[in-house]
Amino acid sequence: MKREGELMHQFMEKLYPICRSITGDGVRKTLEIIQGMIPLKIQEVPSGTKVFDWEIPKEWNIRDAYILDEEGRKIVDFKKSNLHVVSYSAPVDKVVTLDELQNHLYSIEEQPDAIPYITSYYEERWGFCITHHQRMQLKEGKYRVYIDSELKDGSLTYGELIIPGESEEEVFLSTYVCHPSMANNELSGPVLTTYLAKWILSNSRKYTYRIIFIPETIGSITYLSRNMDTMKTNIIAGFNISCVGDERAYSYLSSRSGNTLADKVALNILTFKKLDFKSYSFLERGSDERQYCSPGIDLPVASIMRSKFGEYPEYHTSLDNMDLVTPTGLQGSFDIYTECIELIERNETYKINCFGEPQLGKRGLYPTLSTKESGRIVRNMMNFLAYADGKNDLVDISNTINVPVKELYSIIDNLYKNGLIVTVDRNAM
Amino acid sequence: MKREGELMHQFMEKLYPICRSITGDGVRKTLEIIQGMIPLKIQEVPSGTKVFDWEIPKEWNIRDAYILDEEGRKIVDFKKSNLHVVSYSAPVDKVVTLDELQNHLYSIEEQPDAIPYITSYYEERWGFCITHHQRMQLKEGKYRVYIDSELKDGSLTYGELIIPGESEEEVFLSTYVCHPSMANNELSGPVLTTYLAKWILSNSRKYTYRIIFIPETIGSITYLSRNMDTMKTNIIAGFNISCVGDERAYSYLSSRSGNTLADKVALNILTFKKLDFKSYSFLERGSDERQYCSPGIDLPVASIMRSKFGEYPEYHTSLDNMDLVTPTGLQGSFDIYTECIELIERNETYKINCFGEPQLGKRGLYPTLSTKESGRIVRNMMNFLAYADGKNDLVDISNTINVPVKELYSIIDNLYKNGLIVTVDRNAM
Amino acid sequence: MKREGELMHQFMEKLYPICRSITGDGVRKTLEIIQGMIPLKIQEVPSGTKVFDWEIPKEWNIRDAYILDEEGRKIVDFKKSNLHVVSYSAPVDKVVTLDELQNHLYSIEEQPDAIPYITSYYEERWGFCITHHQRMQLKEGKYRVYIDSELKDGSLTYGELIIPGESEEEVFLSTYVCHPSMANNELSGPVLTTYLAKWILSNSRKYTYRIIFIPETIGSITYLSRNMDTMKTNIIAGFNISCVGDERAYSYLSSRSGNTLADKVALNILTFKKLDFKSYSFLERGSDERQYCSPGIDLPVASIMRSKFGEYPEYHTSLDNMDLVTPTGLQGSFDIYTECIELIERNETYKINCFGEPQLGKRGLYPTLSTKESGRIVRNMMNFLAYADGKNDLVDISNTINVPVKELYSIIDNLYKNGLIVTVDRNAM
Known part of the structure; x- marks a missing residue:
């Protein structure tokens, strides 16, 4: 097992005893500790502030x-x-x-x-x-x-981290910090999100990342009421990160429409990892996707979870404790989410740059030693090119030719280097 | 059992002995008796009149x-x-x-x-x-x-009843009066249609109702040849009412396209009533839907039947008699058709009137006493709102959230009263 | 069995001993013998000529x-x-x-x-x-x-036969002549294609036929590089003809998109012949469809085969010999392909010429003697008319009403003669 699982579990021990609610010092203390890890900006919104149909409570x-x-x-x-x-x-x-x-x-x-x-x-x-x-x-x-x-009268507190990328287009991660001492739901979410933010900060990136730590429901409504226009313009995919710490299951909860980039990416990664994941419809929603995907907001937000809220016996009780959440469980979520983010970063609409099949041999793209492995690579390369028609994006091609994106990345790099493919602007199509 | 079943069966006894055909005094007498119940306008079209590809016979x-x-x-x-x-x-x-x-x-x-x-x-x-x-x-x-x-040389006789509504948009009901003494096919149709007309007349309504009693085939062709343009402009949904009197089955026969409002409504009502109905494709058509759905006419007309024509042993014989048709059988059809009409009347494209989920509590929409029943109502309300996006109509939402429209009517009334939803003009979309 | 199977098998015996490759005298001799049967135009393209991403070899x-x-x-x-x-x-x-x-x-x-x-x-x-x-x-x-x-330095040789029709729109047949002494893959292809060309020449036709005998891969790339624009403009359907001689299976390999006219026609004919054919996706391609269906070329080309390349044990060995290919096997392919071509020739988008059902009786279209057979014809005629709505073509209608096109041809002729249907220009829609 990789190292992040252990580190996340240790970090969780530190946050576990704090008494959080949707407002108050528990949230503040939690966000300050997270601020020790990533450059979170902490925001306060006064009680009584009108946010959409709601009002910030005392x-x-x-x-x-x-x-x-x-x-x-x-x-x-x-x-x-x-x-x-x-x-x-x-x-x-x-x-x-x-x-x-x-x-x-x-x-x-x-x-x-x-x-x-x-x-x-x-x-x-x-x-x-x-x-x-x-x-x-x-x-x-x-x-x-x-x-x-x-x-x-006081305020509602939340944390926000904007990590700029080359593009103004954004990937959105949201998690919530309003639950007292419970582990899978919900300390696993903020802990994983903190480590994902660290990982994103440590890598070069194409997209801007908007990462928020909020109280559930009133927090997402508050955040949307202040940022909706930018979010609707910029966000290309997002995830609501919750219940990501136990080892018993993988779960996927679709966005309202079910066909956003977040859904496509989540399903591709989960499917090709051959995890026996459970798929939930938007009717089984229960967290901030309720707001992010509501009519008129319609953000492309899905969720990948371990055991989903409401679906495991310890949910919303003292039994959802530090024994339930494990380094292995957290690591599994970390791996899936980093693979999803990597795919979002690499996802492009590709187009072959010649008519007919290219001659791979003259470019050294045909392996000199013909093995089972090299045969597979050539087949994947030719199949990739057959569907690189300027309409399919990487996820589509991976699904169509039934090859995990991980195996396509180096093929794409090779084809790109040899001038055999170009990327097409999906917005200009 | 409700009262209409008995009344319809008694009314049927009165019409049963008359010798009807596609023209002649049997049809006239039948329509006059129906005129005693509803303000039918009786029309005569002379023999030899050209109607589309046909001619009114002697x-x-x-x-x-x-x-x-x-x-x-x-x-x-x-x-x-x-x-x-x-x-x-x-x-x-x-x-x-x-x-x-x-x-x-x-x-x-x-x-x-x-x-x-x-x-x-x-x-x-x-x-x-x-x-x-x-x-x-x-x-x-x-x-x-x-x-x-x-x-x-004489004429073809038919009856027509136009019940005006607030809108010029029309709901269309057609039945036929050309069969001699047979009960399910076909005295059940005109009898049920008479009682549906009485029921429509006794209620306030949004749509105009066009209700006709005609001889089969030549009658629908004659009626279309005189009214096609208005019908194509105004009719939003219609039903060909036939074989609605026995107790042995429910049947649904789709329109030619299979996806008109009439189809959507019929399938929604039949499905949620958990009736074990049989679904027939348009290839199994046999009555006036043959004309109403023909290319270039393409009216949104489907059929809900009990035992379908051609599918029961007594069909087109003296065994299709008054024993076969029962008050219970007729009542079942009456209930389904009135529910369909109610749904057509109430079907709208809804749109939530705020961003994010509304706060139900401050409007008293959250039940004070939390019971299993009240929990279900709140869940249905939130699910209704999640799909009230200005694109789905009521039937779509009912299908998506898997809740019968009957349970949604009062929820819609409540949301409407509280200004939380508006209706969207589907023609303006 | 019909005569063509025997004739094709005899013709194959003559071509079998020749040593063919992608260039050279074996190809030339093969094409000259074929030229003795059909007016093939033989083309030479010099070594070193640049063709798309490739170059003609020595x-x-x-x-x-x-x-x-x-x-x-x-x-x-x-x-x-x-x-x-x-x-x-x-x-x-x-x-x-x-x-x-x-x-x-x-x-x-x-x-x-x-x-x-x-x-x-x-x-x-x-x-x-x-x-x-x-x-x-x-x-x-x-x-x-x-x-x-x-x-x-020499040249690459190929044969081309353009059979003009009433229309500039083309049907395309491609087969390859680069394999030495092997029978199913690949002498069956050029032999069947020769006999298809003879059959096309002997019939009146609506479409122009473009028929080519080429070396595989480099030949199709060469041919495309010289004719792509015309081909993309004119070809409405095409087939890559390969592996059409044994008796053990029928196979269908789809085009890249899977929904071209070639696919529709192939699937309709194979399905209604109730042949237990195997369906292969474009991922299992292997012959010149790789070029014809590549992105940016996108010709509507599918394949109907007997035992598909790579799927039978004798493939690419000396065991793929004249015993494997039989007159019966070749005749089966000939029948399927001629039926496909006949369907392409007859395929139109039809539209009924009156409102409502026509009166068949007055035109003598209703059989005077009512038999099971005549009942079926009337039912097929009425069902054909019900879907002749100016949107469905003949293949669509055949599929929808579940009647083989062979049974619809005479019905269409009758309806046409009686002025009850017209054809609609699919390009003008």
Whole structure:
């Protein structure tokens, strides 16, 4: 296994304990740590700002929270798991009966050892999340409930990194930083995105990269409301990066139209890697692709995931922890995404530069030693040329001639060097 | 079961005994009785009138017909079944041998108890139709054959009802009234169409309805020859209504192109009702869709039937009688057709009125009580909005998000009321 | 069986012994014999002429070749099989050890009784091809190798026959004459093409026919480099005729796009003949379609074969001999190709000449005697008319209504005679 998987997993350990929500200091601290890795620009948008059909909510911060039983024992403690408190809980400090308490408790009968992840962003209430096992053991009596939180005018925080390329055309990566201590959904996304940004920065590139770390939904709506026109003009392909850390599956979630460059690239790479990936329609969406692909915005955004949100048992519970996400799982996602980006960078519409088949022999493109391997290369070269008709792009040709793009890159370089192909401007067609 | 099925069946009993053909008093009487239910305008087109490639034939009427055996017994009697005489039989009154008689007899060996339905519209001859069972028992001897019929210059009669709507765009319903006493094919058609017309008249409507009761083939050709331009300009969807009375099947016969609004609506309604319907291609056509969908006319006309003409054993025999057609069978057709019409009335191309997903909560569109049912409604609403892109019409969205239109109507009303969607003029696209 | 199969097989016997290559007297002699059958125009293109990315090579001729063992016995003799010498072998006359000889021998271990067919057009070397069986028996010792061949500036020879028609639009037939004594691949092609040319000459025709007999690859490139513009303007359909002589299979190889008129016609004829043919994609190409369908040339050229090149065990060996190719095999190809040409000649875009269905009866198009056969004809006629909408051509209609074109020809003649259909200019649409 390559090194990035381990590094990403270590980086994740560092971010894991922070209590994030859609606003507040948890997000800020997360973005600052990421800023230590890549030159992120951190933006603040004030509460009350109108963003499309929405409004930036009040900022939420929490210092402490617990439940004490009659004997004063801390039976639930926010400091042990930040999932114990409903995200955006209003402050509370009172003594309640078990009956009253039950109205503010959340647990999952079917997963008695899991603390569920519950939010209440747009309705003011308070609540605690506990394992069902613990809930069953609660006795009649008085309980002191204490949440030291604050809802106040503040701001929504997000991070943005624009990496300029030769072209103004953009590749877009979006991930979200609003989940408390959960691993696959969602710390794997920001961690992988950080390492992809590092990798992009370390390579020469044709396209500009727009990479954002935002709170889900309200963050993408906010970001779109400020950048939509540029994004619609420039973005040629993008990915919403989420749930990329476990080892159990590969998943592909299509854009709304299903036929954007992002979809084409994702399907080509996943298919030729012979990964047994699951394909999900846009009806099974659930993250920021909901905004990016909405009518009138229609960005070319797809998702490649490991186990998809909502499709694995630990999803949105305390069981989605650091054991679930592995260096191997993260590495797999890193490899797929870097191959996708490489393909986007290399994807062109090619056109053969002569009539009929060229004479490969006189150019030394015909192998002198005829082996099975060299025969395959010549066949791939001739098939590439047969479809290099100024209409098919590299992905189309790879699909048609059934050869992975990895095997075509050196063939293309050779043909290019020999003046046998040219690229055609797809916008001018 | 709803009431219409019973009412239709009773109405059918009244029309059943009348001897109809493509012209003559049987058609007139039938249309007059229907006129008692809906404000039908009855039209007469003179014999000899040129209609496209055809000419209106002479008018045929019959008063009586029988066969007497040597003992003077009336062994075949038109008064007992009007199927006994070949439709458009010339008058005859003579004594013939059994051998001569056989040349004018029609029966079905495989259905020995059925009187077949035979016509001879465009060639002058006479004939009797009897059960094969009876034919086998005929003895050598003399028979008196008597048909008191008349072929004379007269006219072709049809009924027309134009129900104006807000729009000049039209929905077209066509049925035929040229068959003698048979039930599924074809008294079910005019009876259902009468009740659909009553239902349309009793509701407010967007579209104009053009509803016609005609003799098959020559009637549709005649009607088209007089109204084709208006019809081609105005009709957005239509149905040829035939064979809609038995309980054994649902059938869909596509238009020639297969992708008109009539086809889309019929398939959507039939599919989501989870009826196990049979789908027939235009190659299996057989009624007036032959004219409506012919090249150069190309009206958007499909058919929804119960057991399709030619596909059930009693077809075109005396066995296609009032026992075969049931209130339940008719009601099923009524329900499907009214749902189709409702869908045509409500079908629009919708467009979401904001960027990104709207905030349902602040508009009270998010249910306060979260149940399985309310979750489904919210999911359907969000999916509806995701595809309300100004390109998909309601049928497209229903198909894409896999939700019956019935469940979308109230969602659309809610979204509309809240200003979250607008309709787009499909002609202006 | 028809007569052409026998005649073609006899003609093939005459051409079989000639030693052909991509240039030289073998090609000339072959073309002269064909010229005895059809008025072929023979063209010479000098060595060194630039043709697209290629150059006409030196001309190669061979008089004799053999290998003598130490006892002076002629163990390999070109006069017994012209496959014994690598095509384009340089002259040689020397004594070599067995070890040195082995470097110049070609045989097939898996087919020990076959002499392989080997060429070395663009690299100067010499070599002998023998059975693996013989090779295994060679003893240590000295061998005299003798090849009396000549590589000199000369020319590339090809034959061309333009058969003018009423229209400048062309049907194109191409076959190749560069293989020494092998039967299915490739003497069957030029032999069948000769008989197709005779058949075309003997019939009246609408289209002009361009028929060429060329060496493979360099020949098609040469021909294209001289005629491309006319060919691109005029050719509406073409076939590369190769491997058309055995009885074991029918094969269809698509054009690059797969949807040209040649493809449509080939698939229609093969499908309705209910031959169990194998369909090959353009990725499995191997003959001059490589040039005809290359990007920027894009001629509508497909292939119908019996056992396809590369797909039968005797391919490119001495086992591909006169026993493999049979009169029946050749006749099958002749029948298919003549049916394809007949269909191309008759293919039109038809349009019904009236609104609605015509009245067949008054024109005598309705059979007076109603039989199963006549019912089928009427049904086919009505179905033909239903799709004669000025958009579908004959192939489309045949496919849609599922009736072989052979059964539609007389129907079309009848409808045409009665003024019920017209043809529509597909270019004017």
